[in-house]
Amino acid sequence: MDTDAPTGxxxxxxxxxxxxxxEVLAKNPAASLADIAAAAGVGRTTIHRYFPERSDLMTGISAYFLExxxxxxxxxxxxxxxADAALERLCQEYFELGGVLTFAFENPQMQDWTDWETETESDKALERLIERGHAEGSIDASLPAxxxxxxxxxxxxxxxxxxxLREQPKHTSLSLCLRTLRKTIGTE
Structure with a gap:
């Protein structure tokens, strides 16, 4: 697998x-690399240059999600x-990753990827944010981070x-998510 950080x-x-x-694997987990190449608008040899084996592609997808x-x-x-306002901004940013993260959560091929269990800098930043919210009183301190x-x-x-699944507009779903988050983490 190409480990150098690609540019341009x-x-x-x-x-x-x-x-x-x-996109392709979400619809058909058994799709071939040729199917993926066609969807990407590249040749099969190009995919093999970046990801020589299917397992390399899956590892690449996992790393891409984390990026x-x-x-x-x-x-x-x-x-x-x-902290509560920052948490809402984070929720909005993460909401935009819905397609890729839903794929990660629902795809059995991704469940075995061990790096998902490793605490990332984003995980640590979220925990610090929640702890700041506890300290300032904007997030209910009785709720563990x-x-x-x-x-x-x-x-x-x-x-x-x-x-x-319910074919609701994204803005409706995000609004409901944020409203529920506010009510869930807020102080009483």
Whole structure:
């Protein structure tokens, strides 16, 4: 597998392959690399240059998910404003990752990837944010940080499903998610 950080055209091609792989594999987990190549608009040899084996592609997808989560976490500006407001911004950023994260949560091939269990910088940033909310009183201090994080992910998954399965507009699902989050973590 190509371990160098791709830049420019290589990065765009890699992203196109990964995005296409998620889209194609979400619909058909048994899809071939040729199917993914066609969806990405590249040749099969190009996919093999980036991901020589299917397992390399799955590892690449997992790493891509974690990169996307890290980018979304940075965009949420967790150090700005009150902790509850920052948590809402984070929820909005993570909501935009719905397609790729739903794929990760629902795809059996991703369940065995061990790096999902490793605590990331984004996980640590979320925990610090929740603890700041406890200290400032904007997040109910009786709710452990791990519980609040799990509730956040559960609400996001519910919002993605509500939008996808009930064919609701994304903005409706996100609004319901944020309202429920506010009511769940707020102080009484």
């Amino acid at each position: 055209a290589r990065a765009r091609t890699r992203r196109a392959i990964l995005d296409a792989a998620v 996307r989560i890290e980018t979304a976490t940075m965009r949420a500006r967790l150090d700005e404003g009150t 791990g519980w609040v994080a799990d509730v956040l992910w559960s609400l996001l998954y519910s919002a993605w499903q509500y939008s996808r």
